[in-house]
Amino acid sequence: MSSLWRHPATDNKEWFTPPAFLRSVREVLGDVALDPCSGRGDFVAAGVKYRLPKQDGLKLPWSNFDTVFCNPPYGRDKDRGTSIRDWLCRCSAVGKLGVEVIALVPVAPNTRHWNEYVFPTCRRICFIREPRFKFEGAGVKGAPMAVAAIYWGRQSKVFEQIFSKWGYVARVSAHFLTGEADG
Numbered sequence: 046m047s048s049l050w051r052h053p054a055t056d057n058k059e060w061f062t063p064p065a066f067l068r069s070v071r072e073v074l075g076d077v078a079l080d081p082c083s084g085r086g087d088f089v090a091a092g093v094k095y096r097l098p099k100q101d102g103l104k105l106p107w108s109n110f111d112t113v114f115c116n117p118p119y120g121r122d123k124d125r126g127t128s129i130r131d132w133l134c135r136c137s138a139v140g141k142l143g144v145e146v147i148a149l150v151p152v153a154p155n156t157r158h159w160n161e162y163v164f165p166t167c168r169r170i171c172f173i174r175e176p177r178f179k180f181e182g183a184g185v186k187g188a189p190m191a192v193a194a195i196y197w198g199r200q201s202k203v204f205e206q207i208f209s210k211w212g213y214v215a216r217v218s219a220h221f222l223t224g225e226a227d228g
Contacts, residue, residue: 061087062116062149066194070114070147072207073200078110082117082132089114098124103131107139115148119190130158133195137162140197147204152191167217169196169204174212 062070067088071077076092081102083094091114095102103125107113117132129150136146152172153159163170171194178192194211196204205214 062089064088066211069207069211073196073204074112074114074145074147076112077114078112079107080114081105081107082115101125103127103135107135108142108144110144113139113144113146115146117148117150119151133158133162136195136197137166140166145198145200146196148195149192150195152193163195164217167195167197168201169214169216171208171214172212
């Protein structure tokens with residue numbers, strides 16, 4: 046039986062973060078030092094961009110940058126054997142080192158990668174209210190899934206203030222349980 050409702054929104058595999066959303070990213074991070082999963086025609090304007098397939102952002106350094114914006118590939122990369130789980134693992138790892146990171150990813154709180162790399166380590170999650178987030182290149186309908194902006198960093202209150210216009214911003218309780226100050 047075929048699933049007619051499961052067709053991709055577009056055949057284009059390069060979906061870029063819209064400029065309006067990136068303005069909010071820059072309001073929190075300032076200049077974006079690294080975009081580890083850049084593509085031709087993106088709007089991030091990062092100081093350093095790693096571009097697949099020639100530069101694999103999962104293999105190149107992140108920890109020597111102060112700020113990172115990551116809009117990773119959402120599907121599996123069969124050639125490299127990677128998935129969004131690997132990108133979230135990397136975001137979490139450098140976030141623990143003090144790098145400020147914002148990642149734009151599909152909402153999947155029931156997955157192992159969210160339970161291992163998002164909830165225990167991030168500071169805030171903005172669940173984007175727009176039902177079909179309009180990525181550049183995604184077609185008229187937009188993304189077929191809900192998305193969230195995940196924040197690892199020291200400016201939690203600034204993130205909350207800026208991103209509340211995009212959706213509901215949740216404080217992540219793992220930091221309260223460890224006694225770590227929220228700020």
